[in-house]
Amino acid sequence: MSDPNSQTILGPDGRKDAIELHSVTIRFAGDSGDGMQLTGTQFTDEAAFVGNDLATLPDYPSEIRAPAGTVAGVSAFQLHFSSQDIKTPGDDVDVLVAMNAAALKVNLRDLHDGGIVLVDNDGFGEKDLEKAGYAANPLEDGSLKKYRLIRADITELTVRAVEPAGVTAKNAGRCKNFFTLGMMYWLYGRSPDNTVEWIRKKFGKKPDIAQANEAAVIAGYNYAETAELFETTYVVPKAPLTKGTYKRISGNEATALGFVAASVRAKKPLFQGSYPITPATDILNELAALKHFGVRTFQAEDEIAGACSAIGAAFAGNLAITTTSGPGLCLKSEAMNLAVMAELPLVVVNVQRGGPSTGMPTKTEQSDLLQALFGRNGDSPMPVIAAKTPSDCFWAAMEACKVAVEYMTPVVLLTDGYIANGAEPFRIPEIEDLPTIEVVHADDPSTFKPYLRNAKGARPWAVPGTPGLEHRIGGLEKSSPSGAVSHDPENHQKMTLERQEKVASIQTHVGPTRIDGCHEGDLLVISWGGTYGAVSTAVDRLLAEGKKVGHVHLRWINPLPNDLEQVMDRFKQVLVPELNVGQLKLYLTGKFGRKMHGLGKVMGKPFKINELVKHMNVLLETKA
Amino acid sequence: MIESSASPVLTKKDFVSDQQVKWCPGCGDYSILAALQTVLPKLGIPKEKFAIISGIGCSSRFPYYMDTYGFHTIHGRATAIATGTKLANPDLQVWVITGDGDGLSIGGNHMLHVLRRNVDLKIILFNNEIYGLTKGQFSPTSPMGLKTKTSPMGNVDRPLTPVSVALAAGAGFVARSVDNDVKHLTSVMEAAAKFKGSAFIEVLQNCVIFNDGAHNDFYGSLSRKDKVLYLENGKPLTYGANSEKGLVHKGFAIDCVDIDDANRGQVLTHDTSEETGTLAWTLSQFDYPERPVPVGIFRSVERPAFHELVDGQIADARKARGNGDLDRLLKAGVTWTVD
Numbered sequence: 007m008s009d010p011n012s013q014t015i016l017g018p019d020g021r022k023d024a025i026e027l028h029s030v031t032i033r034f035a036g037d038s039g040d041g042m043q044l045t046g047t048q049f050t051d052e053a054a055f056v057g058n059d060l061a062t063l064p065d066y067p068s069e070i071r072a073p074a075g076t077v078a079g080v081s082a083f084q085l086h087f088s089s090q091d092i093k094t095p096g097d098d099v100d101v102l103v104a105m106n107a108a109a110l111k112v113n114l115r116d117l118h119d120g121g122i123v124l125v126d127n128d129g130f131g132e133k134d135l136e137k138a139g140y141a142a143n144p145l146e147d148g149s150l151k152k153y154r155l156i157r158a159d160i161t162e163l164t165v166r167a168v169e170p171a172g173v174t175a176k177n178a179g180r181c182k183n184f185f186t187l188g189m190m191y192w193l194y195g196r197s198p199d200n201t202v203e204w205i206r207k208k209f210g211k212k213p214d215i216a217q218a219n220e221a222a223v224i225a226g227y228n229y230a231e232t233a234e235l236f237e238t239t240y241v242v243p244k245a246p247l248t249k250g251t252y253k254r255i256s257g258n259e260a261t262a263l264g265f266v267a268a269s270v271r272a273k274k275p276l277f278q279g280s281y282p283i284t285p286a287t288d289i290l291n292e293l294a295a296l297k298h299f300g301v302r303t304f305q306a307e308d309e310i311a312g313a314c315s316a317i318g319a320a321f322a323g324n325l326a327i328t329t330t331s332g333p334g335l336c337l338k339s340e341a342m343n344l345a346v347m348a349e350l351p352l353v354v355v356n357v358q359r360g361g362p363s364t365g366m367p368t369k370t371e372q373s374d375l376l377q378a379l380f381g382r383n384g385d386s387p388m389p390v391i392a393a394k395t396p397s398d399c400f401w402a403a404m405e406a407c408k409v410a411v412e413y414m415t416p417v418v419l420l421t422d423g424y425i426a427n428g429a430e431p432f433r434i435p436e437i438e439d440l441p442t443i444e445v446v447h448a449d450d451p452s453t454f455k456p457y458l459r460n461a462k463g464a465r466p467w468a469v470p471g472t473p474g475l476e477h478r479i480g481g482l483e484k485s486s487p488s489g490a491v492s493h494d495p496e497n498h499q500k501m502t503l504e505r506q507e508k509v510a511s512i513q514t515h516v517g518p519t520r521i522d523g524c525h526e527g528d529l530l531v532i533s534w535g536g537t538y539g540a541v542s543t544a545v546d547r548l549l550a551e552g553k554k555v556g557h558v559h560l561r562w563i564n565p566l567p568n569d570l571e572q573v574m575d576r577f578k579q580v581l582v583p584e585l586n587v588g589q590l591k592l593y594l595t596g597k598f599g600r601k602m603h604g605l606g607k608v609m610g611k612p613f614k615i616n617e618l619v620k621h622m623n624v625l626l627e628t629k630a
Numbered sequence: 631m632i633e634s635s636a637s638p639v640l641t642k643k644d645f646v647s648d649q650q651v652k653w654c655p656g657c658g659d660y661s662i663l664a665a666l667q668t669v670l671p672k673l674g675i676p677k678e679k680f681a682i683i684s685g686i687g688c689s690s691r692f693p694y695y696m697d698t699y700g701f702h703t704i705h706g707r708a709t710a711i712a713t714g715t716k717l718a719n720p721d722l723q724v725w726v727i728t729g730d731g732d733g734l735s736i737g738g739n740h741m742l743h744v745l746r747r748n749v750d751l752k753i754i755l756f757n758n759e760i761y762g763l764t765k766g767q768f769s770p771t772s773p774m775g776l777k778t779k780t781s782p783m784g785n786v787d788r789p790l791t792p793v794s795v796a797l798a799a800g801a802g803f804v805a806r807s808v809d810n811d812v813k814h815l816t817s818v819m820e821a822a823a824k825f826k827g828s829a830f831i832e833v834l835q836n837c838v839i840f841n842d843g844a845h846n847d848f849y850g851s852l853s854r855k856d857k858v859l860y861l862e863n864g865k866p867l868t869y870g871a872n873s874e875k876g877l878v879h880k881g882f883a884i885d886c887v888d889i890d891d892a893n894r895g896q897v898l899t900h901d902t903s904e905e906t907g908t909l910a911w912t913l914s915q916f917d918y919p920e921r922p923v924p925v926g927i928f929r930s931v932e933r934p935a936f937h938e939l940v941d942g943q944i945a946d947a948r949k950a951r952g953n954g955d956l957d958r959l960l961k962a963g964v965t966w967t968v969d
Binding site for chain 2: 051054055057247248249250251252253254263266267270275277279296297298299300301302304306307308310311314315316317318319320321322323324326340341343344348434435436437469470471472473474475476477478479480481482490491
């Protein structure tokens with residue numbers, strides 16, 4: 007193999023007739039074994055290098071490898087890249103790449119009229135059509151008339167292109183994703199150089215595979231040019247991003263990184279007790295690889311043991327977390343309540359997915375809000391914070407840790423499958439810009455009482471091993487402030503209220519409501535969690551049309567900012583859009599006794615900007 | 631590592647908390663409490679380095695009565711919680727107090743996993759063969775036929791043998807003792823305390839209210855000589871008032887015989903370090919009235935403890951990659967700069 011730096015693969019592109027676009031959404035779709043996620047991330051990295059803003063969303067089946075060629079086995083990766091600030095992976099798709107008939111069948115509905123559909127003819131054989139449930143070949147029956155259909159014998163061309171590498175026929179065919187990637191690079195005026203470099207590094211130990219993939223991406227690029235498949239090419243200029251160094255990050259990666267950062271800032275070893283569950287597993291995968299940070303990841307025998315081991319670690323003075331998704335949160339609820347009662351710091355991450363029960367493991371939803379707030383026996387207040395974007399998971403994880411240790415309380419961090427698997431540019435912070443996390447351990451036996459609260463309402467964190475502070479905690483009600491077991495009625499009333507007040511006092515940390523757009527007017531939109539991108543973009547569109555709309559995106563759902571009610575009063579109507587059938591709306595209605603509109607979507611998919619705009623306009627027009 | 635130097639001399643009194651003990655008068659739990667309060671001061675470990683973690687049930691009130699760090703947790707989960715505590719601070723000696731219901735029914739799953747992982751916990755399972763705190767329902771160790779409030783026509787569940795479960799799960803240290811023989815109990819506890827890795831002790835314990843005399847047939851002070859087999863490492867496996875009965879091989883099994891001159895040489899010797907665990911397993915299956923009930927240490931085989939393996943990987947990772955540097959981690963991977 008030659009030195010990757012010794013040659014330039016392709017000279018600078020001299021094309022002049024490219025059309026400039028603000029933003030493009032591409033969806034790569036194929037069989038789960040077709041390497042669509044890899045193709046998508048390669049294109050994403052290239053878009054990032056060029057300086058586009060971007061957002062991505064993988065969409066994969068819960069079956070690891072459903073029968074090849076079936077609709078159940080279709081895996082897709084969507085990328086939205088732009089010369090402007092964008093916050094979602096895009097509503098409708100501009101370009102659909104379909105490697106087989108099933109991929110076309112599943113994804114065509116999201117391609118807008120006039121969009122490009124690029125297909126591999128070799129994925130539309132008789133058997134492929136049958137497996138996808140097509141009676142007639144859609145490439146030939148005119149059903150794709152309203153799109154710009156581009157057909158290529160991708161598999162066949164790939165196999166021919168990689169022949170010199172001498173790989174097996176099976177491996178040759180598997181290079182077709184790189185061939186396709188090469189075609190897309192040409193269409194958007196992107197150089198395949200970085201991908202070639204990546205291939206050489208990645209497959210360094212298998213030179214034949216490296217050579218084959220490299221040949222495929224170059225061949226795809228050249229084929230797109232010489233075969234004149236596309237009428238034109240496109241350019242998406244760089245976006246005006248804030249100065250800084252960026253990397254592409256998914257929500258789960260950011261969550262893991264946030265916990266490590268919190269551990270460093272708090273100067274406390276990180277302990278994670280978790281059980282693998284989709285879509286939260288990646289947090290465990292990420293942290294398991296960071297042992298050199300002193301991170302202890304404990305893959306427990308079940309969700310309960312995951313939470314319990316974390317509580318045990320918190321008791322012993324670690325920064326402790328447990329991560330899960332919906333059904334796992336159900337299992338953890340008794341343990342979470344123990345942390346409420348014992349007043350130990352613990353962060354419980356719930357990467358929400360479609361429910362109830364096993365529901366739709368790989369699809370997104372926001373339907374665990376009420377469970378996070380109330381899903382425990384007794385009056386059991388627990389702070390709940392929700393991350394709004396993939397990169398925000400980093401900051402939300404740090405903030406959850408800060409509140410947990412500074413207030414001695416378990417905290418629920420809600421993310422969802424959409425932001426957990428979705429990715430966007432993350433502006434890498436400098437260490438000194440990270441929040442401080444103050445940990446104080448009790449060490450004075452003369453003043454120590456297990457439930458003597460400080461100004462924040464927090465009890466002392468006295469860690470086993472500290473001489474003279476031997477004490478007992480547990481799930482039974484404790485006497486204030488001695489910590490002895492108590493069934494005294496007045497004491498239970500007092501302790502219940504103290505726990506409530508402690509969590510309510512986190513309002514000091516939460517601060518006042520942040521309003522984007524109008525601060526008073528016709529419509530206030532209140533959102534939370536991963537819908538931020540779509541909702542804020544929708545509100546921006548209405549503002550651009552001169553509508554009097556405000557947007558409050560709640561970061562902390564418990565406690566709420568203390569001026570939220572007054573903010574609501576300044577608007578004629580309130581709309582609460584969420585990916586459930588009205589959980590935040592129910593919570594806010596209960597808190598404030600105020601009429602508000604809900605918009606609930608439970609299709610396993612995020613909101614589209616257009617559907618939000620449409621709904622908001624209907625509300626605005628109704629009142630006008 | 632647990633430091634044993636320069637610590638003040640401790641006595642039983644140092645381990646008695648200011649809380650009034652609230653078990654029923656005559657409960658077997660009292661002697662177990664007294665035994666542990668006798669053993670801990672002898673270990674040369676500073677008092678603040680003990681953590682006692684329990685689940686739910688009568689026995690699980692135990693931590694409140696010990697003046698150590700203690701955590702009375704939730705039903706069945708003490709083993710899981712203690713795992714986190716031990717991993718977070720390996721310097722602590724962590725005791726788990728559980729019962730037949732807590733440790734083998736609701737917490738059965740965690741018990742298996744804690745033992746197979748060899749988490750360095752000293753686990754005392756109080757076995758009274760009944761649910762006491764809920765006032766008398768059959769437990770996973772209740773004998774078949776036992777009439778309780780939830781089995782008015784007799785228990786139809788086949789019971790578990792805790793020692794067999796522990797051995798099957800791969801526990802390194804497995805023992806059984808009784809609540810009415812404090813000397814035996816303290817010696818077993820001491821051996822468990824000094825063992826590195828999971829140490830499992832079943833204590834046959836009497837519930838005076840709901841299952842009184844459950845173990846009396848064999849370990850009552852009169853019957854015990856004849857019906858209990860005391861396991862002592864390196865000693866012949868004999869029992870009876872004058873050690874007149876002994877254990878010998880019979881094919882793949884073990885038979886109980888009256889010792890005579892002809893078979894004296896064939897009497898088996900107890901070996902807690904027997905690698906395969908076959909002897910321990912066979913003994914664990916002995917049950918009254920067909921066989922004498924073995925008490926003592928069945929198996930004591932040390933292997934690397936879980937926290938040593940976990941911390942070993944952390945040390946290896948640090949050796950290979952250096953101590954984690956957050957700035958480098960944040961900037962790792964494919965990055966690009968916007969000016």
